[in-house]
Amino acid sequence: xxxxxxxxxxxxxxxxxxxxxxxxxxxxxxxxxxxxxxxxxxxxxxxxxxxxxxxxxxxxxxxxxxxxxxxxxxxxxxxxxxxxxxxxxxxxxxxxxxxxxxxxxxxxxxxxxxxxxxxxxxxxxxxxxxxxxxxxxxxxxxxxxxxxxxxxxxxxxxxxxxxxxxxxxxxxxxxxxxxxxxxxxxxxxxxxxxxxxxxxxxxxxxxxxxxxxxxxxxxxxxxxxxxxxxxxxxxxxxxxxxxxxxxxxxxxxxxxxxxxxxxxxxxxxxxxxxxxxxxxxxxxxxxxxxxxxxxxxxxxxxxxxxxxxxxxxxxxxxxxxxxxxxxxxxxxxxxxxxxxxxxxxxxxxxxxxxxxxxxxxxxxxxxxxxxxxxxxxxxxxxxxxxxxxxxxxxxxxxxxxxxxxxxxxxxxxxxxxxxxxxxxxxxxxxxxxxxxxxxxxxxxxxxxxxxxxxxxxxxxxxxxxxxxxxxxxxxxxxxxxxxxxxxxxxxxxxxxxxxxxxxxxxxxxxxxxxxxxxxxxxxxxxxxxxxxxxxxxxxxxxxxxxxxxxxxxxxxxxxxxxxxxxxxxxxxxxxxxxxxxxxxxxxxxxxxxxxxxxxxxxxxxxxxxxxxxxxxxxxxxxxxxxxxxxxxxxxxxxxxxxxxxxxxxxxxxxxxxxxxxxxxxxxxxxxxxxxxxxxxxxxxxxxxxxxxxxxxxxxxxxxxxxxxxxxxxxxxxxxxxxxxxxxxxxxxxxxxxxxxxxxxxxxxxxxxxxx
Numbered sequence: 001x002x003x004x005x006x007x008x009x010x011x012x013x014x015x016x017x018x019x020x021x022x023x024x025x026x027x028x029x030x031x032x033x034x035x036x037x038x039x040x041x042x043x044x045x046x047x048x049x050x051x052x053x054x055x056x057x058x059x060x061x062x063x064x065x066x067x068x069x070x071x072x073x074x075x076x077x078x079x080x081x082x083x084x085x086x087x088x089x090x091x092x093x094x095x096x097x098x099x100x101x102x103x104x105x106x107x108x109x110x111x112x113x114x115x116x117x118x119x120x121x122x123x124x125x126x127x128x129x130x131x132x133x134x135x136x137x138x139x140x141x142x143x144x145x146x147x148x149x150x151x152x153x154x155x156x157x158x159x160x161x162x163x164x165x166x167x168x169x170x171x172x173x174x175x176x177x178x179x180x181x182x183x184x185x186x187x188x189x190x191x192x193x194x195x196x197x198x199x200x201x202x203x204x205x206x207x208x209x210x211x212x213x214x215x216x217x218x219x220x221x222x223x224x225x226x227x228x229x230x231x232x233x234x235x236x237x238x239x240x241x242x243x244x245x246x247x248x249x250x251x252x253x254x255x256x257x258x259x260x261x262x263x264x265x266x267x268x269x270x271x272x273x274x275x276x277x278x279x280x281x282x283x284x285x286x287x288x289x290x291x292x293x294x295x296x297x298x299x300x301x302x303x304x305x306x307x308x309x310x311x312x313x314x315x316x317x318x319x320x321x322x323x324x325x326x327x328x329x330x331x332x333x334x335x336x337x338x339x340x341x342x343x344x345x346x347x348x349x350x351x352x353x354x355x356x357x358x359x360x361x362x363x364x365x366x367x368x369x370x371x372x373x374x375x376x377x378x379x380x381x382x383x384x385x386x387x388x389x390x391x392x393x394x395x396x397x398x399x400x401x402x403x404x405x406x407x408x409x410x411x412x413x414x415x416x417x418x419x420x421x422x423x424x425x426x427x428x429x430x431x432x433x434x435x436x437x438x439x440x441x442x443x444x445x446x447x448x449x450x451x452x453x454x455x456x457x458x459x460x461x462x463x464x465x466x467x468x469x470x471x472x473x474x475x476x477x478x479x480x481x482x483x484x485x486x487x488x489x490x491x492x493x494x495x496x497x498x499x500x501x502x503x504x505x506x507x508x509x510x511x512x513x514x515x516x517x518x519x520x521x522x523x524x525x526x527x528x529x530x531x532x533x534x535x536x537x538x539x540x541x542x543x544x545x546x547x548x549x550x551x552x553x554x555x556x557x558x559x560x561x562x563x564x565x566x567x568x569x570x571x572x573x574x575x576x577x578x579x580x581x582x583x584x585x586x587x588x589x590x591x592x593x594x595x596x597x598x599x600x601x602x603x604x605x606x607x608x609x610x611x612x613x614x615x616x617x618x619x620x621x622x623x624x625x626x627x628x629x630x631x632x633x634x635x636x637x638x639x640x641x642x643x644x645x646x647x648x649x650x651x652x653x654x655x656x657x658x659x660x661x662x663x664x665x666x667x668x669x670x671x672x673x674x675x676x677x678x679x680x681x682x683x684x685x686x687x688x689x690x691x692x693x694x695x696x697x698x699x700x701x702x703x704x705x706x707x708x709x710x711x712x713x714x715x716x717x718x719x720x721x722x723x724x725x726x727x728x729x730x731x732x733x734x735x736x737x738x739x740x741x742x743x744x745x746x747x748x749x750x751x752x753x754x755x
Contacts, residue, residue, distance in 0.1 A: 064330020101325025110296020131365025136357030469563030
């Protein structure tokens with residue numbers, strides 16, 4: 001220990017070598033040591049809390065308390081003061097890292113905020129949120145007005161102090177609430193969704209309140225012009241953010257994705273926007289935290305924001321910045337002062353009023369919103385957790401000079417205790433809430449949707465060189481677009497020694513002679529997207545056309561839909577070399593469309609007026625068959641077509657030599673179970689589904705059935721194998737592709753794709 005003390009005492013100060021003095025050797029040594037200690041203890045205690053089924057934030061807060069004057073300062077006071085000196089410059093260095101933790105944490109919280117959830121549960125969530133803000137705000141205001149002068153940083157500004165305490169009492173901690181609900185596996189229950197929606201609404205209103213109070217604290221006086229400026233600034237910022245800002249966020253992320261690409265670029269763009277928005281709201285006099293929070297919400301709503309980037313940001317925040325922030329907050333807590341009789345009594349009164357106000361307000365709002373008694377208790381229990389948000393409020397209060405050391409310690413104590421109380425109270429109260437039939441059905445549908453292939457499709461790449469196959473593929477995209485909001489990119493790839501990318505402007509009915517423009521215009525005429533859909537067009541050049549398509553597909557697309565180009569290909573191959581390579585190397589799912597309408601007298605007219613009334617789906621019950629059922633059912637739900645699922649029982653002796661103990665009847669029973677199970681998937685997507693069991697050679701029976709039923713489209717799911725560098729779906733799939741009397745679409749995942 002003496003050696004360490006000597007090291008600190010003998011560390012030399014840097015000499016000034018210019019107008020700006022560089023960070024000294026001693027200061028740098030201290031900040032690195034502080035960060036290492038805070039992170040080590042915070043993460044260690046956080047993991048311990050996780051093991052005992054408590055939120056890790058509790059351990060991270062306690063880390064600061066242990067390293068602060070309460071424990072470390074009592075045991076080794078000299079060493080504690082050497083590592084954490086009470087110097088403004090050194091404190092500022094740690095505060096910068098801590099503030100980054102605040103902003104990053106709020107961006108992550110914004111990314112996880114579901115505005116659609118708030119809208120869906122809007123009335124109930126709003127009533128709960130209003131109750132959870134009005135009642136604790138009123139009780140907090142009264143508390144602030146009655147507290148002794150020695151608990152105020154500036155007794156002459158009691159009104160501002162009271163407003164700040166009222167705001168602190170009104171805040172809830174959505175991250176803590178969400179973590180508890182996830183641990184209890186209740187986050188998708190009705191009560192879980194309403195709790196989250198109310199918490200999100202509560203936090204949004206709370207940040208507006210905090211921004212207003214912070215503006216008042218900055219001005220140092222209460223007057224209506226200051227209140228008006230703060231409220232108007234917050235309202236205008238939110239209005240601009242959720243209108244112009246939403247479009248700006250989408251444009252920036254789309255530009256970054258198109259011209260740079262990758263999770264790193266997406267993350268950098270988000271952080272630039274978040275820090276810029278935080279600086280903007282700070283300059284307006286409304287808290288910087290609001291700008292970061294709103295930026296996270298907007299990014300989370302953008303389909304172009306990289307989920308990998310979001311996960312990376314969450315890992316950085318949870319693994320480094322947030323623990324540093326929470327531990328730094330705990331450093332300022334002095335338990336010795338809290339044990340002072342007067343401080344202890346005031347602290348317990350503040351805790352009691354905080355719990356009473358939030359619980360009562362949330363319970364009353366729940367009952368008015370139509371929830372049951374036990375649901376109201378659960379809502380009050382969950383909303384009472386303050387956690388991270390309360391710490392942020394307390395930190396802002398200290399930085400503005402509104403809170404002194406005593407009051408800061410009390411508010412941090414309230415955050416810790418309420419976060420500790422939330423999990424057991426939620427477990428107890430939610431165990432009394434029964435699940436209704438309607439909720440059970442919704443949960444079942446969500447469970448199916450979570451495993452759904454089609455519901456994960458958000459971005460589709462449509463390479464085009466013109467031709468009937470890709471035009472038919474474009475029509476199928478139009479039908480798929482009514483299941484999800486889709487962003488479709490029509491890409492014309494050409495061979496060139498130069499790499500370029502540009503958007504193609506075209507008029508749908510205009511005559512275009514240029515080959516790229518005419519190819520893109522041809523498919524654009526076939527694509528009819530809903531208002532919330534988006535059609536992008538691109539011309540890209542490269543040394544190899546297949547590489548151009550595959551590289552573009554690597555920019556976050558979920559599905560490539562490609563026409564089986566009719567140009568000459570190798571003998572025995574299903575498709576030409578280009579299509580073969582794209583299917584083999586695609587980083588995502590692919591759907592190959594073959595029109596089989598080449599004998600039509602007027603091929604163009606046949607494609608333009610093609611109607612789909614009967615869709616046939618051969619199924620063996622595998623995962624890829626489910627993909628086909630989902631695609632076919634989505635198309636059928638839009639076109640009104642009937643989907644027929646066909647399972648063929650092969651009667652050949654070779655096929656059933658291993659099933660000697662089974663009768664043909666039992667085998668058909670298994671086939672019936674397969675088609676009925678997958679029929680439910682199709683019906684869940686809104687399609688009319690029929691099932692048929694056939695016996696014979698599968699490819700022949702399927703082709704004969706397609707002819708007899710006058711099928712308009714066959715949709716198959718398949719795996720791919722490569723034989724002599726060509727795509728091979730299997731003999732049966734190949735036979736159907738080549739001999740089908742109608743268009744065929746084959747959906748597949750290759751080795752590079754993941755479900």
